[in-house]
Amino acid sequence: MFEGDPSGAGGDIMARSRDIAETIPFFSQVASFERLWPVIEARVEEVFDNGKFSHGRQVAKLEGELAAYTGARFTVAVNSGTDALVLLLRACGLRPGDGVLVPAYSFVATATSVVLAGGRPQFVDIDPVTYAMEPGALGAAVTPASRFIMPAHLFSQMADMTGLTAVAARHGLTVLEDSAEGIGMRQNGVHAGLHGAGGVLSFFPSKTLGALGDAGAVLTDRPEVAETVSALRHHGRFGRTVDNFPGISTETGLPGMNSKMDDIQAAVLLAKLTCLDSDIRRRAELAEAYRERLRHIPGIVRLPEVVDRGPGSSCVFYVYLIEAERRDALVGHLARRGIGTEVYYPLPLHLQPCFAEWGYSRGDFPHAEAASARAVALPLYPDLTMEQVDQVCEAVHDFYAGRPV
Structure with missing residues (x-):
């Protein structure tokens, strides 16, 4: 039924999955x-x-x-x-x-x-x-x-x-x-x-x-x-x-x-x-919108903090990274709401198998390991709308409030 029968139950499930997957992608530049x-x-x-x-x-x-x-x-x-x-x-x-x-x-x-x-x-x-x-x-x-x-x-x-x-x-x-x-x-x-x-x-x-x-x-x-x-x-x-x-x-x-x-x-x-500077400004606006909507949600361990490096210094929001309790469950919840995320980086470098020969162990770099366990990036790109930011933040709030999809 899943193949060649879009009118059956399998077809309905696949159609719903496609709709969910495309609601708010983690990244898109189609409009740009x-x-x-x-x-x-x-x-x-x-x-x-x-x-x-x-x-x-x-x-x-x-x-x-x-x-x-x-x-x-x-x-x-x-x-x-x-x-x-x-x-x-x-x-x-x-x-x-x-x-x-x-x-x-x-x-x-x-x-x-x-x-x-x-x-x-x-x-x-x-x-x-x-x-x-x-x-x-x-x-x-x-x-x-x-x-x-x-x-x-x-x-x-x-x-x-x-x-x-x-x-x-x-x-x-x-x-x-x-x-x-x-x-x-x-x-x-x-x-x-x-x-x-x-x-x-x-x-x-x-x-x-x-x-x-x-x-x-x-x-x-x-x-x-x-x-x-x-x-x-x-x-x-x-x-x-x-x-x-x-x-x-x-x-x-x-x-x-x-x-x-x-x-x-x-x-x-x-x-x-030619659009880079305006894109950077748009990214900053979206980041501020996230900050305002997420800063009081229990379960969010850390929001991005821009460190003042003095005159002539500037930041650019390439992604909007948060640290969250029950990160993996949150990612699954957002996926069910049709919201894409990206986990940066689920395994720190010193624990990657390709570097095992140099003898590093879990516990060697606690800050890196903590970030790997809790960090997740939310959608952020110039084509993202404020309405979509609202949807993402509402979904995050619902997760920590115990409201299912």
């Missing part, structure tokens, strides 16, 4: 793409007219626009935020076995990128308010093998870069930033990714500036880093020496990767970049 489509279409047509679909004019233009927006001297576009991390680590001189201090609470790519680049991740506990690497915990985690620190800026605000860079300076460590979520975030007037040797951006579709697929970039003020990343993304080839194939060298100076951004993604990102 509809508004921007004429601009996107014109840029995509330029790509076809030019006939260069990878590493072409749209990519070069995007690199310039991103440099202007962030204040970076150099921006190198690549095909994902993860590749950006690997290339940045290699370009900054990571050697086999070098220790890279990373937060125990982040997306797994923060640490797997270190392994892929040849290093060893060394985990550090987080500040429970910002969810970022905590300076005191960093100092305690440094070992003779440590060569780099790479904090991640998560959810809505940057790590304490003043405190972290001070610890790094005392120990002679190079500062890199997993600023994949950080576009638009600044501290003391400096954009995320530019407080040390370099940082990255991710343009995964759900990011604040999202593409139609995977894409990323490296940000740096150091010409030698930019030059090396540029070569590594293109099979390690430096220079432009073949007249008939601009951008392709006859010599391979380093063992590199094929990590060039394609021009279709660059075209989409250029169109969406």
Whole structure:
């Protein structure tokens, strides 16, 4: 009855499931793409007219626009935020076995990128308010093998870069930033990714500036880093020496990767970049609406708290993350109401099986483990309406009031 019989009971259940699943998705950019489509279409047509679909004019233009927006001297576009991390680590001189201090609470790519680049991740506990690497915990985690620190800026605000860079300076460590979520975030007037040797951006579709697929970039003020990343993304080839194939060298100076951004993604990102600041403002309005509606609900352990980092600092609500009692049951309740959520991150990095060989155990990083057990993100994106925010908050309230679906 479930197949080929939409009028039967099975068909009714499937129809209801589809309706529920589509009520308030965790993320959607359908309306944004509809508004921007004429601009996107014109840029995509330029790509076809030019006939260069990878590493072409749209990519070069995007690199310039991103440099202007962030204040970076150099921006190198690549095909994902993860590749950006690997290339940045290699370009900054990571050697086999070098220790890279990373937060125990982040997306797994923060640490797997270190392994892929040849290093060893060394985990550090987080500040429970910002969810970022905590300076005191960093100092305690440094070992003779440590060569780099790479904090991640998560959810809505940057790590304490003043405190972290001070610890790094005392120990002679190079500062890199997993600023994949950080576009638009600044501290003391400096954009995320530019407080040390370099940082990255991710343009995964759900990011604040999202593409139609995977894409990323490296940000740096150091010409030698930019030059090396540029070569590594293109099979390690430096220079432009073949007249008939601009951008392709006859010599391979380093063992590199094929990590060039394609021009279709660059075209989409250029169109969406024109709306970035207004999208960030809309995200802030939605976050404030959530705060007003959720702050008195019993069962909500923590709402986002923006830490004042001084003049020239700004936050960006990439997601709206709360900590909640009975988190998993709440997620199920919201799903039954047709509300999408995302759990960030259900298993902290030091407990991931792929890092088991380094001997970390449960209890090593209590703040990271507490966040993994309680944190959940609610829908937040520019196309979300205030009426939908009301529905989400009402559903959360009903859960803790004991009212079923």
